[in-house]
Amino acid sequence: MMQHENPTLLELQQWMKWVITDPRGVTTALTEVPNLNLPFLIRYLAPERNCLGFIMDTPPILKCERLDIYAEAYFTRLLESFTADFEIIFKVVGEDVFSKLTADYLKAFPSTVPNISEVGSHMEVFLLGHEYSEDLPFLPELGRLEWAVIQTFYADEVPNLDGDSIKNIPESSWQNAEFVIDPAVQLFEGKWPVDQLWNAIDDTELLKRIAAIASRPTYSLVSRRFGVVHVEEVNGVKFYLLSLMKQGFCLGDICEKLAGLTLDPPPLLEWFREWIECGIIRKIHTKENES
Amino acid sequence: MMKGSQMFLEPFSKSEIGLGLRAPHYSAILESPPKQTWFEAIAENYMGVEKGTGGRAIRVLEKIRCNHDIVLHGVSLNIGSVDEPSENYLKRLKSLIARIEPKWTSDHLCWTGVNGENLHDLLPLPYTEEVLDHVVEKILWVQDFLGRRMLFENVSAYLTFKHSQMEEWEFLSEISRRADCGILLDINNIYVSSKNLGFNPLTYLDHIPPARVGQIHLAGHSIQKTNHGICLIDTHDRPVPEPVWALYVEAVKRFGWIPTLIEWDASIPEFSILAAEGEKARNLMEVTS
Incomplete structure (x- = not known):
């Protein structure tokens, strides 16, 4: 040219x-x-x-x-x-x-x-x-x-779970019930407790936490409540349960997978209540509400 | 001949003024909605990320939409690039338009990236017949895709090209005529470019077809020293300076009443200070038009 x-x-x-x-x-x-x-x-x-x-x-x-x-x-x-x-x-x-x-x-x-x-x-x-x-x-x-x-900050928003809809689920349907997790929820698995750094309130606190940081398996839940993103460490069983729900396993299958995982049975009911209250679980699919 | 803004449906009432919507002002606007005010939202700030279009920003915008008219202003359409229009971007823009129902949507007459890269800056075009044809074709395609006419804004320039065959005002006017789009006339950008490149800003205004002007932008700029002189930089970080107000008066004399908006993007002040700038524009418009 x-x-x-x-x-x-x-x-x-x-x-x-x-x-x-x-x-x-x-x-x-x-x-x-x-x-x-x-x-x-x-x-x-x-x-x-x-x-x-x-x-x-x-x-x-x-x-x-x-x-x-x-x-x-x-x-x-x-x-x-x-x-x-x-x-x-x-x-x-x-x-x-x-x-x-x-x-x-x-x-x-x-x-x-x-x-x-x-x-x-x-x-x-x-x-x-x-x-x-x-x-x-x-x-x-x-x-x-x-x-x-x-990603959690920008995730799509879905309506809260209506409490009455849970009461209307017949006992026989719970076995096959599937849980819809808030699209804003992210399950974070790592080798470092970086959630502690994220939650450090000020620079001095952050420096202390960096000095003390040591590698260990870490499970965190990243979620959004009232538009604000939260990062919290959860135990391995909670993390596993949430990941099963996110993958779409029904309650029956979840319980089967959890059986024998811990010596004491995990307080599932308490966790479910907590997750419904704070908007982690947004919907429960059953045969009844699908039809 | 129609005067400014008459080409667009649903213009605002003449007593309304526009303010750039920025996150630090969300609370002030929601707590005490300012009267006779419309807002311009930067489209990309409300598009979300690839897998999510929600979050606080879009929810706040929807709330503000309940009390105020909204227009959308994009910064990544990349209309002047040789790249094809980004389908992904346009789908997200279209979805945002459907959700917010803005009075109109605008972007910039410039390029922002090439070969798929986005430089997130408003870069200048050579004003040639070839580029004119290219941009007109792209605007027509985009307007067809979005199902609406858009406005395109003149950007601040820090350099020009030797092979340009026409002046910027001729290019902008011809684009608006051939693509049947509107002009978002940024008075501060005209002033900044006139100082940086050495032209008469009144000549610029004299050559803009009034009927095509749908909106005016006003903003502040800063002065940057280089080794060999000074440049004005379009920083939007301070009040509108007097020479820009004076040029605005000249614009109103030529175009009549035009929906006018104050932009303030950096060193963002209290909302009341931004609103006072809007009030000043409203008063000048009333006195002059």
């Missing part, structure tokens, strides 16, 4: 995307060839068509400075959004590291979504391979938890 021809819209947009998202900054991107050993090299490589010459000279401000405005806006907007959405990771690693972490994340997982709150959906996968997770091995799970909180 003759280089004096005007760039196509595709060429221009690909070039501008590259120059304002190059993690080295606009000036370096335009003047220095990237090291070919860089991870995510594609983020640094200039497209074939250089479009700098097609930006109007409007003195006294240089073209680079004009492009810098867009580059800064791109990164700042995403950094602000990440800081709000991954608040605990931000507090754990500190401002400078979080900024670098965000830049690295965007190299690995550039946004393809309309809502800026969705950009961090790959945080766990990203942190699994990140150098900071070597010193803070709970970081990937914390990333998964904070993303789960976002």
